[in-house]
Amino acid sequence: MITLDLILPDTRYPIHIGHGLLEQVDLLLPHLPVPKAAIVSNETVAPLYLARLRQALEARGVACLSVVLPDGEAHKDWQTLNRIFDALLSGNAERKTTLIALGGGVIGDMTGFAAACYQRGAPFIQIPTTLLAQVDSSVGGKTAINHPLGKNMIGAFYQPRAVIADMDLLATLPERELSAGLAEVIKYGLLGDADFLAWLEANMPALRARDSTALQYAVKRSCEMKAVIVAEDEKENGVRALLNLGHTFGHAIEAGMGYGAWLHGEAVAAGMVLAAAASAELGWIKQEEVERVRRLIAAAGLPTRAPQMPVEQWLSLMAHDKKVEAGTIRFVLLRRLGQAAIQPGLDITLLERILRANS
Amino acid sequence: MITLDLILPDTRYPIHIGHGLLEQVDLLLPHLPVPKAAIVSNETVAPLYLARLRQALEARGVACLSVVLPDGEAHKDWQTLNRIFDALLSGNAERKTTLIALGGGVIGDMTGFAAACYQRGAPFIQIPTTLLAQVDSSVGGKTAINHPLGKNMIGAFYQPRAVIADMDLLATLPERELSAGLAEVIKYGLLGDADFLAWLEANMPALRARDSTALQYAVKRSCEMKAVIVAEDEKENGVRALLNLGHTFGHAIEAGMGYGAWLHGEAVAAGMVLAAAASAELGWIKQEEVERVRRLIAAAGLPTRAPQMPVEQWLSLMAHDKKVEAGTIRFVLLRRLGQAAIQPGLDITLLERILRANS
Numbered sequence: 001m002i003t004l005d006l007i008l009p010d011t012r013y014p015i016h017i018g019h020g021l022l023e024q025v026d027l028l029l030p031h032l033p034v035p036k037a038a039i040v041s042n043e044t045v046a047p048l049y050l051a052r053l054r055q056a057l058e059a060r061g062v063a064c065l066s067v068v069l070p071d072g073e074a075h076k077d078w079q080t081l082n083r084i085f086d087a088l089l090s091g092n093a094e095r096k097t098t099l100i101a102l103g104g105g106v107i108g109d110m111t112g113f114a115a116a117c118y119q120r121g122a123p124f125i126q127i128p129t130t131l132l133a134q135v136d137s138s139v140g141g142k143t144a145i146n147h148p149l150g151k152n153m154i155g156a157f158y159q160p161r162a163v164i165a166d167m168d169l170l171a172t173l174p175e176r177e178l179s180a181g182l183a184e185v186i187k188y189g190l191l192g193d194a195d196f197l198a199w200l201e202a203n204m205p206a207l208r209a210r211d212s213t214a215l216q217y218a219v220k221r222s223c224e225m226k227a228v229i230v231a232e233d234e235k236e237n238g239v240r241a242l243l244n245l246g247h248t249f250g251h252a253i254e255a256g257m258g259y260g261a262w263l264h265g266e267a268v269a270a271g272m273v274l275a276a277a278a279s280a281e282l283g284w285i286k287q288e289e290v291e292r293v294r295r296l297i298a299a300a301g302l303p304t305r306a307p308q309m310p311v312e313q314w315l316s317l318m319a320h321d322k323k324v325e326a327g328t329i330r331f332v333l334l335r336r337l338g339q340a341a342i343q344p345g346l347d348i349t350l351l352e353r354i355l356r357a358n359s
Numbered sequence: 360m361i362t363l364d365l366i367l368p369d370t371r372y373p374i375h376i377g378h379g380l381l382e383q384v385d386l387l388l389p390h391l392p393v394p395k396a397a398i399v400s401n402e403t404v405a406p407l408y409l410a411r412l413r414q415a416l417e418a419r420g421v422a423c424l425s426v427v428l429p430d431g432e433a434h435k436d437w438q439t440l441n442r443i444f445d446a447l448l449s450g451n452a453e454r455k456t457t458l459i460a461l462g463g464g465v466i467g468d469m470t471g472f473a474a475a476c477y478q479r480g481a482p483f484i485q486i487p488t489t490l491l492a493q494v495d496s497s498v499g500g501k502t503a504i505n506h507p508l509g510k511n512m513i514g515a516f517y518q519p520r521a522v523i524a525d526m527d528l529l530a531t532l533p534e535r536e537l538s539a540g541l542a543e544v545i546k547y548g549l550l551g552d553a554d555f556l557a558w559l560e561a562n563m564p565a566l567r568a569r570d571s572t573a574l575q576y577a578v579k580r581s582c583e584m585k586a587v588i589v590a591e592d593e594k595e596n597g598v599r600a601l602l603n604l605g606h607t608f609g610h611a612i613e614a615g616m617g618y619g620a621w622l623h624g625e626a627v628a629a630g631m632v633l634a635a636a637a638s639a640e641l642g643w644i645k646q647e648e649v650e651r652v653r654r655l656i657a658a659a660g661l662p663t664r665a666p667q668m669p670v671e672q673w674l675s676l677m678a679h680d681k682k683v684e685a686g687t688i689r690f691v692l693l694r695r696l697g698q699a700a701i702q703p704g705l706d707i708t709l710l711e712r713i714l715r716a717n718s
Contacts, residue, residue, distance in 0.1 A: 089508040119681045120514045149448040322478045
């Protein structure tokens with residue numbers, strides 16, 4: 001097991017990465033202020049892992065509630081969030097009851113947001129069960145639900161007490177979800193580590209074959225990079241925005257196609273190709289580097305083209321991006337492969353050109 | 360104008376108390392990071408004050424959205440909160456758009472919670488238009504909505520950038536709302552300042568006649584006490600719980616009778632009588648002091664008796680109180696008049712006795 005520490009001004013917490021961690025409740029117990037927990041999972045993950053976690057906790061004297069939500073981004077909304085509150089209140093959960101997210105990014109984001117709001121703040125722990133959640137969404141305290149007009153528009157910065165990334169849980173992950181997680185892994189290489197990018201190009205077949213050593217390294221390197229960036233800028237006033245490489249385009253795809261039609265990672269993948277293409281248009285990178293990005297994304301089993309939408313729809317969807325300031329969309333682009341940078345505003349004809357070429 | 364400063368570990372903000380402040384937008388402008396604001400008000404307050412505030416801001420170059428919600432505690436729920444998000448997103452409000460709460464406690468709590476959640480945190484300012492909001496709910500950063508199973512169960516600690524308490528706005532306040540505000544003022548005397556309690560007994564007729572000097576002093580003294588307590592314990596890990604004197608009983612009355620049937624201040628008033636009665640049962644204060652509390656509350660035009668509910672309903676409603684720890688309700692009682700203290704748990708026969716005597 002590897003343990004990384006995420007150190008923030010007001011708190012710090014461990015990210016444990018390894019095998020067989022689900023039932024190692026010694027990793028959880030120090031973070032429960034009272035022996036009561038509420039496990040939040042979904043209909044796909046719960047049959048696989050919920051009983052094992054619950055029994056391991058109950059064997060150590062922790063009283064457990066559980067809530068099983070429908071699976072998928074389409075349910076990352078207020079109605080579903082309310083089911084967590086209903087279960088907490090019906091089960092007399094107190095302000096010190098610890099919420100445990102057992103699932104992918106949607107469950108992590110919703111459980112974290114529920115914890116942020118329940119009685120104005122209850123403790124919570126992330127046990128991510130997808131690659132995407134392990135490398136990205138479970139770390140850093142961004143929690144949210146979607147609004148019909150924009151992705152992750154309603155949420156909170158609220159840090160977990162611990163993150164437990166058990167590699168063994170990836171064994172049951174569908175192929176498509178594995179690829180979606182690889183999109184966020186590729187993002188780390190592109191935005192900040194050219195060596196890691198080269199490593200990913202060399203090891204993509206091993207990752208897709210779920211080679212245990214390769215996966216653990218990819219999770220560790222991604223979490224390391226995220227921890228450094230979040231430690232520097234918890235509330236996204238600066239450098240943290242770079243973690244949104246591909247996400248301004250990606251969120252527009254998700255909202256435009258209807259939440260759940262494209263997986264988040266798939267939308268981010270196509271969004272990163274658009275970001276690379278825009279970077280080439282600005283002369284920041286070469287066209288052949290765009291193609292290198294496209295090849296790696298294709299090798300991960302991910303889409304390299306965005307869906308067709310009228311440019312007005314793109315603009316209207318992107319206008320709700322959280323990086324918009326004074327009416328200007330701040331795009332995260334590639335200064336070079338391995339170094340992202342913010343570009344405030346893009347010419348509309350440039351946008352039309354890259355959308356036409358990559359949709 | 361008097362200005363108090365609330366100083367917290369991560370932030371500080373002014374509480375301005377005085378006359379003619381609504382249109383003094385110089386008090387607001389330093390707190391707007393960008394010249395864009397969203398004013399949230401309700402159907403009662405908006406016709407009186409919204410246009411004046413909006414025009415004053417627009418005259419200084421601030422672009423304004425506005426959202427007018429239905430009035431009353433019955434609407435302090437997710438459906439109504441969502442109307443704020445709809446308006447913000449439809450109006451392309453950005454993360455730095457400042458939300459301005461123009462209304463009473465319900466508007467302040469909902470606007471603050473919307474600001475806490477919108478894009479994971481937008482700035483907000485409180486312009487309380489009721490006495491209750493001016494002396495209590497606008498200060499200290501408690502924001503929330505209700506859940507059918509419990510009052511203020513879903514919310515956040517999220518501080519405003521400024522609080523503007525304009526005494527002139529109280530001129531249009533209905534009698535019943537004025538009395539409801541006086542409940543929270545009396546609370547401050549009871550929990551922490553015996554001299555202020557005596558002052559309230561002497562000045563209750565002046566306060567109910569809306570004597571300007573008396574009202575301003577009552578607002579100032581209440582805000583001073585709240586600022587000291589919140590500065591010491593922002594997240595309610597200790598002394599801040601004392602501000603909930605009367606509220607454990609009061610929240611049960613509000614939820615049990617249906618939100619809006621009893622005004623918050625009315626429920627707190629009856630709750631303070633119950634707290635005083637319980638304190639007398641424990642031998643902390645004398646029965647004649649309970650009657651002194653009851654007389655002051657009656658003099659403020661407030662109910663001194665709780666509605667009749669079966670004791671099981673009281674217990675079930677109070678079980679969702681945020682001060683419950685390890686299954687025990689932590690009651691805020693009166694060690695003496697002018698000094699509150701926490702009592703973990705009350706004997707059920709004692710509870711039955713005080714409920715029977717005071718319902």
